[in-house]
Structure formats: C-alpha cells, structure tokens
Amino acid sequence: MKRRTFIRNSGFATAGTMLIPHFLKAYEQRPEPSQADKVLVVIQLSGGNDGLNTVVPYRNDIYYRERPVLGIERAKVLALNDEIGLNPALEPLRRLYDDGRVRILNNVGYPNPDRSHFRAMDIWQTASDADEYLSTGWLGRYLDAACSGCASSPHQLLEIDDTLSLALKGQRSNGLATLNPEQLYKQTQNGNLARLAKVPSAAEDDHSPVGYLYKTLAETTSSAKYLYEKGKMQRSTATYPTHELGKRLKTIAELIISGIDTHVYYVSIAGFDTHVGQRAQQDRLLKQYAEAVEVFMNDLKANGQLDRTLVLTFSEFGRRVKQNASNGTDHGTANNVFLLGGPPRASVVYNEAPDLTNLEGGDLRYSLDFRDVYASLLRDWLRVDDERILSKGFKGLKGLLS
Amino acid sequence: MKETADYSKLLHLYRRAGxxxxxxREVPLRKAVASxxxxxxxxxxxxxxxxxxxxxxxQETRQTMMAGADPxxxxxxxxxxxxxxxxxxxVAWINQMATSQEALRERMALFWHGHFACRIQQQPYLVQNYLHTLRRHALGHFGDLLMAVSKEPAMLQFLNNQQNRKxxxxxxxxxxxxxxxxLGRGHYTEKDIQEAAxxxxxxxYSPEGTFVFQERLHDPGSKTFLGRTGTFRGEDIIQILLEExxxxxxxxxxxxRSFVNEVPHPARIDALAEGFYRSGYDIGKLMRTIFEADWFYDESNRASLIKSPVELLVGMQRTLSTTVTDKQSLLYVQKVLGQVLLYPPNVAGWPGGYNWIDSSSLLFRMQLPFMLAGTLESKVQSKNDGDVNTQALxxxxxxxxAxxxxxxxxxxxxxxxxxxLPTVVASRLLAVLPAAGVLTDITQKAGAYTDRTAQIRYLTLxxxxxxxxxxG
Known part of the structure; x- marks a missing residue:
C-alpha cells in the first residue's frame, strides 16, 4: 500500500471544496457554443456496406453482368447524373440531395486494403496505414489536439452507445459513450459513485494509474451532469422513426439544439455484412438510415442548427463487384462516403464513378484516401491542425468544404 | 492492524505473478517465489x-454433401x-486461469498471447494447438516458443504464410x-524483410492441421539477412534473430513493462536483457530474477499497472475461490471491457495500460463485483462489430x-x-488503500451489518x- 498517498489523501478529505480540481468546475464556466462552433456527426455502417448497391452505376453493363440477381433495376434507380443514382431505398436522401445538402464521394479507400472487419474498422477509426497498428483513434487525437493545455471533457466527443469505439480514444483524452444521458447521470449520482468522483487525489497525482482512474471518474460525472442538465433544455418535437438509429439521432439532435458544447457525435448501425440474401437486408437498413437522417436534418434545419452540422457516413469496406452464389456479396475494398448538411450549396457527386473495367482482384481500386477526407474535415470544418492528428500530412480534398 | 510489510510484498508478488x-501466510518471500x-x-x-x-x-461434411444436403x-x-x-x-482457458494451481504459467501464457497475437476464425482445432504451444512453452526457452509459434498453422494462416511462395x-x-x-521497429530494413520472406x-500446413515444409514452393536461392548471407530457410532466420x-x-x-512498471527503467532492463541473452533466453530464469529483485517491491512499482480485463475477471474469481459458469457471460464481460481471448484486435495484441480505461469501461469494471455476487444485472450492450460470423460472441x-x-x-x-476488519480486508484486496474519507465511509456502512460474514461480504464488494x- 502507498503510505504516502494514504496520508496525503486523508488530508485532502478534510480540506473540502477549496481543493476541488479545475476539471470538476470546468463545465460551469463553459461558454455558450455559438453558430460558429461546428458539429460533426459520424454515422458508421458496420459490417461493410455494399457501396455499389447504394450508389448504383445504373448505366454500366458490367455492373448488371456481375450482379444478375442483385443488380438494381435501371428504372428503379434514383438517378443523380447520367452515370450513377441512388438505391430506391434512399428516397429521403434524394430529397436532401435536391435541397443542396449532400456530397457523395466515390472510391474512397487506402493502399493495400484489408478485408477483415475488425482490422478494416480499426484502420478507418485510427486513420492508420494498412500495416500500422495505432492504439488511438483519429477523433480521440482530435480531442487531444483541440484541447492541449486546456481542460477537455469527455462529452466533447460523444458516442451514443454503451461502449466507446476506438475512434474516440485519444492519447490523453477519451470521448464518452452513453445511450441515455439521463441514465448515465443517475448512475453517476448514485451514492457511492458520486462520493468517489469527489475524491480529489487526481488533482495532484494524475500520473499514477489510480489518479488517472479517479480523474476519469470525476470527468465522467461532470460530463454526465452537464449533459443531463443542459441537454434536457430542448426536447425535439420532430417525429423520428422508432428504430435504434432513429432514437440515437433524436438524442443527438436534442443535444445539439440544447447548445451542448460537443464537437463530435458518433453513432453506428450494424448488419451490413450481407453475404447471403443481400437485397432485402441492405434495402431495409438503407431505408432506416435514410429516413432517420432526413428527419434529423430537417429537425436541425427547423431549429437553425443545420448550417453548423455536418454528417459523415462511412463503412469499413465496400463489397465485391461480383455477387456470390448466395445472392449476397463478399468483402471488398473502396467504397462511397456521404457528407450531409452544412451551409446550403449545390449537392455534388465529388468525383468519378467506380471504374468497373479496372478492378484489382475483382475489387474496386480506391482513388480518394479516406484520410484526405478526414484532413478536410479537421482543417476546414473543425478548424484544427490536421497534421498533428493524421501525422502524415494528407492534403485534404480540394473544394470539398473550403 | 494492517498487514505486515512482508505480507504486503507477498500480496504484490501474487497480484503480478499469481x-x-x-x-x-508466513512464508519467506524467496520461498514464495520458488513455490x-x-x-x-x-x-x-x-x-x-x-x-x-x-x-x-x-468426413461427416463430405457425406452430408454427397447425400445431397443443402451445401x-x-x-x-x-x-x-x-x-x-x-x-x-x-472459456476453458479462463476457467483454467481462474482455478489452476499453475497460476504463473497461465499468467505468462496470457502475456505470450498478447505478444504472439493471433486471431483466426472457423478453425478451432488450429486455435487449440496454438494455445497449447503458448501455454506449454510459457516459462521455457524463448527460442523454442518462437520456433513453435512460428510453425503453428494458426499463425501461418493468420499471417498469410500459406500464400508465401517462391x-x-x-x-x-x-x-x-x-x-x-x-527485434521491434527500427532494427531491420525493408530488404531484410524481403529476404526473410x-x-x-x-x-x-496440411489439411489435417500440421506444419509441413513444401520444398517445391521454397525459394532455395541465396539470401542476405541482417548482414549474413546463405541459402537460408525459415529456421535459419529464426536462429539469426535469436543471435541478435x-x-x-x-x-x-x-x-x-507488463510485470514491473509501464515506465521502463533502462539500466535494469539492460542488465536483465544481458542475463536473458546469456541464459539462452530462459524465460523462467528471467522472471525469477525479476520477482527476486528488491526493486520489484519498491513503492514506486506498487499499484503501477492497470489490470487487464482478463486479469480483473480471473482475479476476482481466484480471490473468492469461485468460478463463473455461464459461458456467454464470460464472453460478454471480455467483450464489453475490450479483451476477448483468442480474438485480439490485430497482430500487435492489446495495447493495454491506460488504454483499457474510458468512462464506460471504468463504470462497468466498478459494477463487476456486484454482478458476480448476483446483486446487479448489467444493462450494458456490447458493441456489434458488424461481422455476421461472430454472432456467437x-x-x-x-x-x-457465481x-x-x-x-x-x-x-x-x-x-x-x-x-x-475494514483495513485488513482493504489491504488484502487493494494494492493501494483508498483515501481516508472513502475508507471511513465504507466502514460506517459495513457497521450496519451485525452478522460478521455479511459485514465481510459488504466490505469485500x-x-x-x-x-x-x-x-495491481
């Protein structure tokens, strides 16, 4: 046992609030977020969404030849230009497109793509190379960088889920995961936890593991209180779909409208690993995605928050061009990425459609590195030095946001 | 009364090695290490x-297919x-860790599993053999372990050596x-990698799951590797790596960093490494030197490591002499806390240390004893990783x-x-005592129980x- 710590802490217990560490008070002095404070919402489609049946190359004969059963009938595709169009399940997204709030990026990937779910997901979440293993996520490092020297709070990166994704883990700071801020608040206000969160050993000694744990606990409690108290100011009046993604986006909308100072929200929906009987499964999920996102965007718009909110949608990989023997598709490589929201401007298909004549072992070749998408988001939207976060100096994508 | 200084050292040893x-009780430290x-x-x-x-x-699969069953x-x-x-x-390994006498062996095997991280699906027999190798050589010679793991079909599969041909x-x-x-990064060139490949x-490996060397796929030409030239085979490369x-x-x-302190101590590490090298990579001897060193018991090395989820889960069971019997529940805890045995995130293993901790994992860890005691059901949902093939997890x-x-x-x-009682229970369970206020508080609450067992149960949880x- 640590006699030293023991004595010091006992002194602390009598010293009272005078010594409450600054991060416990931090939220009380939080400035109100203004219209200039940008918000990023990340929607992760887990399992590898089939990009070719999401944004369909409906004029491409190879597509129909390789997907005799899975191919989406030309007449049903919601055309965006004379090459590609949306899966009809994405009708709501089409309306957003017409409202000038959609940017579609094709062929997003990275060199030597990995086809395993967990590995590919880690690569996307950490922004690493295919043969590099990082233990911090790109958004976690964003929080590190955005707040070096100041007191960051976990809720500034908020995942609407029970457990925290690697993307939101940083070197010094971590995001916060909660499905329900009210429940988290109640949990942290429960007698024992509330008392422990006030044990101030962290203030002196957050370099020891125990100090770090107490600091984490104190920050969690502080963030939970802030989210609960400030976040309940605004209840959304919009009608969201009752499925999981609908509920989670509703939670996010209420927090944004309430003026919570969260910079990044993270949410994922699973089920895209469609090796067998893909059509019904994927269409159902895409429909859920599009209808939830439409209500979300309209809700934010009605409340004057859409201009400062951008939604990024990605999946860990796309799928094989050729359908498999089970009317599904197997793991592939490059994929499309959606950016929704932000100030109104013309919707765009940012780059060329997939080239089905130039495949690599039956898979699409990437032409945009996903880390260039991140670089643009970090630099031009979240306004931080992206090189500190992505280390390698990705140039970003010209004209995407700037 | 608090625990004696000697017993507190024993507790430290057992937290790290046991x-x-x-x-x-009342065993001299050296004897405890030896035992x-x-x-x-x-x-x-x-x-x-x-x-x-x-x-x-x-055989059965073949027959069902031939009988015209839906493939x-x-x-x-x-x-x-x-x-x-x-x-x-x-689950069998977790149970082994939670109950076996061979605690140090299992603890070392856990370390090697993170070091030689390997994750393959659908071939449990190969996974079983891989695990067998880790556990068998856990305290033996590193050269034997390295050679055996490198030839494990699971590893050859995971690191694509089946696709490595002339x-x-x-x-x-x-x-x-x-x-x-x-070697670690920075001690070889890209050319060394090409030559070693x-x-x-x-x-x-064969369809039956045993290692084979297929001469016709082997490149017999001359290779230059780490400054040596020869018509090397895989065994030679491993030998050269051990000579470094x-x-x-x-x-x-x-x-x-895994057993003493996350902050490396270069002078100590150099001395230990010298001995390790000279002993021909005797793992047991190295670990024994560490556990017998005075500095291992220094205050600065106490309470300096964050327990991995598996150590936490196993440790609670060992301390209380119990086992969790529900298989899915054991998997569930590992998943929520981010360490599923036999499913490491990638070949680099689990990053460990502070990386185990975030708001949710900490709150869950703090609830775990009550779940084990049956007074709390967790509502936390583990993350769906999207892979349709890991639904069992x-x-x-x-x-x-339990x-x-x-x-x-x-x-x-x-x-x-x-x-x-409160201080003694605390000293036995904790590597560092909580602040006085916390201790007082828990003591007061425990005082509400008149029955001594109930009181100890409350204090323990x-x-x-x-x-x-x-x-730990």
Whole structure:
C-alpha cells in the first residue's frame, strides 16, 4: 500500500471544496457554443456496406453482368447524373440531395486494403496505414489536439452507445459513450459513485494509474451532469422513426439544439455484412438510415442548427463487384462516403464513378484516401491542425468544404 | 492492524505473478517465489476438440454433401459449431486461469498471447494447438516458443504464410516476426524483410492441421539477412534473430513493462536483457530474477499497472475461490471491457495500460463485483462489430452470478479484531488503500451489518468496486 498517498489523501478529505480540481468546475464556466462552433456527426455502417448497391452505376453493363440477381433495376434507380443514382431505398436522401445538402464521394479507400472487419474498422477509426497498428483513434487525437493545455471533457466527443469505439480514444483524452444521458447521470449520482468522483487525489497525482482512474471518474460525472442538465433544455418535437438509429439521432439532435458544447457525435448501425440474401437486408437498413437522417436534418434545419452540422457516413469496406452464389456479396475494398448538411450549396457527386473495367482482384481500386477526407474535415470544418492528428500530412480534398 | 510489510510484498508478488490468488501466510518471500515456479512446472492441456473429432467432422461434411444436403446449410451449421468451439476454448482457458494451481504459467501464457497475437476464425482445432504451444512453452526457452509459434498453422494462416511462395512472396509473416515478435521497429530494413520472406517460402500446413515444409514452393536461392548471407530457410532466420541481442532487449523491456512498471527503467532492463541473452533466453530464469529483485517491491512499482480485463475477471474469481459458469457471460464481460481471448484486435495484441480505461469501461469494471455476487444485472450492450460470423460472441449471457462461499472467505479473517476488519480486508484486496474519507465511509456502512460474514461480504464488494481495485 502507498503510505504516502494514504496520508496525503486523508488530508485532502478534510480540506473540502477549496481543493476541488479545475476539471470538476470546468463545465460551469463553459461558454455558450455559438453558430460558429461546428458539429460533426459520424454515422458508421458496420459490417461493410455494399457501396455499389447504394450508389448504383445504373448505366454500366458490367455492373448488371456481375450482379444478375442483385443488380438494381435501371428504372428503379434514383438517378443523380447520367452515370450513377441512388438505391430506391434512399428516397429521403434524394430529397436532401435536391435541397443542396449532400456530397457523395466515390472510391474512397487506402493502399493495400484489408478485408477483415475488425482490422478494416480499426484502420478507418485510427486513420492508420494498412500495416500500422495505432492504439488511438483519429477523433480521440482530435480531442487531444483541440484541447492541449486546456481542460477537455469527455462529452466533447460523444458516442451514443454503451461502449466507446476506438475512434474516440485519444492519447490523453477519451470521448464518452452513453445511450441515455439521463441514465448515465443517475448512475453517476448514485451514492457511492458520486462520493468517489469527489475524491480529489487526481488533482495532484494524475500520473499514477489510480489518479488517472479517479480523474476519469470525476470527468465522467461532470460530463454526465452537464449533459443531463443542459441537454434536457430542448426536447425535439420532430417525429423520428422508432428504430435504434432513429432514437440515437433524436438524442443527438436534442443535444445539439440544447447548445451542448460537443464537437463530435458518433453513432453506428450494424448488419451490413450481407453475404447471403443481400437485397432485402441492405434495402431495409438503407431505408432506416435514410429516413432517420432526413428527419434529423430537417429537425436541425427547423431549429437553425443545420448550417453548423455536418454528417459523415462511412463503412469499413465496400463489397465485391461480383455477387456470390448466395445472392449476397463478399468483402471488398473502396467504397462511397456521404457528407450531409452544412451551409446550403449545390449537392455534388465529388468525383468519378467506380471504374468497373479496372478492378484489382475483382475489387474496386480506391482513388480518394479516406484520410484526405478526414484532413478536410479537421482543417476546414473543425478548424484544427490536421497534421498533428493524421501525422502524415494528407492534403485534404480540394473544394470539398473550403 | 494492517498487514505486515512482508505480507504486503507477498500480496504484490501474487497480484503480478499469481493472477490475483492470495498468498499463503508466513512464508519467506524467496520461498514464495520458488513455490510459484515449482507449482507451475506441471502443465494441464486444454482440449475441447480432438484430432479424431476433426477428422470425423470432415468426413461427416463430405457425406452430408454427397447425400445431397443443402451445401449452404451444411456450411452454416459447421460455421456455428466452429464458433462455439472457439468460444469454448476461450472459456476453458479462463476457467483454467481462474482455478489452476499453475497460476504463473497461465499468467505468462496470457502475456505470450498478447505478444504472439493471433486471431483466426472457423478453425478451432488450429486455435487449440496454438494455445497449447503458448501455454506449454510459457516459462521455457524463448527460442523454442518462437520456433513453435512460428510453425503453428494458426499463425501461418493468420499471417498469410500459406500464400508465401517462391517467385510470389507474401511478406506479412516475415515483417511481423521482426517488428513484433523479436527485434521491434527500427532494427531491420525493408530488404531484410524481403529476404526473410523468401526464406519462409514453403512453410505451410496440411489439411489435417500440421506444419509441413513444401520444398517445391521454397525459394532455395541465396539470401542476405541482417548482414549474413546463405541459402537460408525459415529456421535459419529464426536462429539469426535469436543471435541478435536486440531480441533479448526488446522482449525484456516488454516483460518489464507488463510485470514491473509501464515506465521502463533502462539500466535494469539492460542488465536483465544481458542475463536473458546469456541464459539462452530462459524465460523462467528471467522472471525469477525479476520477482527476486528488491526493486520489484519498491513503492514506486506498487499499484503501477492497470489490470487487464482478463486479469480483473480471473482475479476476482481466484480471490473468492469461485468460478463463473455461464459461458456467454464470460464472453460478454471480455467483450464489453475490450479483451476477448483468442480474438485480439490485430497482430500487435492489446495495447493495454491506460488504454483499457474510458468512462464506460471504468463504470462497468466498478459494477463487476456486484454482478458476480448476483446483486446487479448489467444493462450494458456490447458493441456489434458488424461481422455476421461472430454472432456467437454477441449473444448475451444469462447471468454472471457465481456461487461464492462467503463463510469460507470470512473465515480467512477469523483472527482479525472487528475494529481492524475494514483495513485488513482493504489491504488484502487493494494494492493501494483508498483515501481516508472513502475508507471511513465504507466502514460506517459495513457497521450496519451485525452478522460478521455479511459485514465481510459488504466490505469485500465495496473494495472490489473501487478504482484502487483496478490496479495491481
């Protein structure tokens, strides 16, 4: 046992609030977020969404030849230009497109793509190379960088889920995961936890593991209180779909409208690993995605928050061009990425459609590195030095946001 | 009364080397160290699937297919069965860790599993053999371990050596054997990787799951590797890697950071590495030197490591002499806390340390004792990783509740006067005592129980749910 710590802490217990560490008070002095404070919402489609049946190359004969059963009938595709169009399940997204709030990026990937779910997901979440293993996520490092020297709070990166994704883990700071801020608040206000969160050993000694744990606990409690108290100011009046993604986006909308100072929200929906009987499964999920996102965007718009909110949608990989023997598709490589929201401007298909004549072992070749998408988001939207976060100096994508 | 200084050292040793079991009383430290090694000399294999069963499976699949069964359904059944077998292996190992006498061996095997991280699906027999190798050589010679793991079909599969052939090399295994298993980054060139990959061509495994060297796929030409030239084969590359002192240095630092302190101490590590190298990479000897060193018991090295989820889960069971019986629940806890045995995130293993901790994992860890005692059901949902083939991992368990013999546990405090009970229970469970206010508070609450066993039960659960219990 640590006699030293023991004595010091006992002194602390009598010293009272005078010594409450600054991060416990931090939220009380939080400035109100203004219209200039940008918000990023990340929607992760887990399992590898089939990009070719999401944004369909409906004029491409190879597509129909390789997907005799899975191919989406030309007449049903919601055309965006004379090459590609949306899966009809994405009708709501089409309306957003017409409202000038959609940017579609094709062929997003990275060199030597990995086809395993967990590995590919880690690569996307950490922004690493295919043969590099990082233990911090790109958004976690964003929080590190955005707040070096100041007191960051976990809720500034908020995942609407029970457990925290690697993307939101940083070197010094971590995001916060909660499905329900009210429940988290109640949990942290429960007698024992509330008392422990006030044990101030962290203030002196957050370099020891125990100090770090107490600091984490104190920050969690502080963030939970802030989210609960400030976040309940605004209840959304919009009608969201009752499925999981609908509920989670509703939670996010209420927090944004309430003026919570969260910079990044993270949410994922699973089920895209469609090796067998893909059509019904994927269409159902895409429909859920599009209808939830439409209500979300309209809700934010009605409340004057859409201009400062951008939604990024990605999946860990796309799928094989050729359908498999089970009317599904197997793991592939490059994929499309959606950016929704932000100030109104013309919707765009940012780059060329997939080239089905130039495949690599039956898979699409990437032409945009996903880390260039991140670089643009970090630099031009979240306004931080992206090189500190992505280390390698990705140039970003010209004209995407700037 | 607090625990004596000597007993507190024993507790420290057992937290680090004994998976959280409680040391015997009044044993001199040196004797305790010796005994930890001695009882780990034996080895208990884990088998959930036999070679005969694998053969029968293959035969059966063939017959069902020939009889005209739906091939997709057959494959699907097999898939499910294999997932469950891998899960059973995971659980069998957790149980072994929670109950076996050979605590140090299992603790070392856990370290090697993170070091030689390997994750393959659908082939539980290969996973079983890989695990067997880790556990068998856990305290032996690193050279034997490295060679055996490198030839494990699971590893050859995971690092794509099945695709590594003459004229079309796959460098994955050659790269990781240097970057992660032996030298560490910065001690070899890309050219070394290319040359080593050529030497490993022809290292494959048979459909029955045994290592084979296929000469016709091997590149017999001359290779230059780390300054030596010859018509090297895989075995030669591994031998050369062992001749490099950097290998001893790299491994020793990693062991030091896992067993002593996350902050490396270069002078100590250099000295240890020198001995490790000279002993011909005797792992047991190195660990013994560490556990016998005075500095191992320094205040600065106490309470300095955050327990991994598996150490936490196993430690609670060992301390309270109980086991969790529900398989899915064991998987569930590992998943929520981010360490599923046999499913490491990638070949680099779990990053560990502070990385285990975030708001959600900490709150869950603090609830775990109450789940084990059956007074709390977790509502936390583990993350769906999107992989349709790992559904067996995602299913919820029924209950984490374990049968705990509280009377027996209470008896171990028999001689402790009532007034000293809280401090004594705390000292036994925690590497560092909580702040006085916390201790007072818990003591007061425990005072509400008139029954001594109930009181000890309350104290135990309260201390196990503290942040202090997360470190060892």
């Amino acid at each position: 998976l959280g079991s409680l040391p015997p 930890l090694f001695q009882i780990s000399e034996s080895f208990t294999p884990i088998e959930v699937i036999s070679a005969a069963e694998v053969a029968r499976q293959r 997709k359904a057959t494959v699907k059944d097999r898939l499910k069965e294999n997932q469950e077998l891998t899960r059973d292996l995971n 004229n079309s090399p796959n460098e994955n295994f050659a790269r990781e054997v240097m970057e992660l298993f032996t 050529r030497a490993f061509t022809g290292w494959r 002192k950097q290998t001893a240095r790299y491994l020793t630092e990693k062991l030091y 995602n299913r919820r368990g029924r209950s984490l509740k 049968t705990i013999d509280w009377d027996r546990w209470a008896q171990t405090f028999q001689k402790v006067p009532p007034k000293e 309260a201390f196990m749910s503290l942040p202090e219990y997360q470190v």
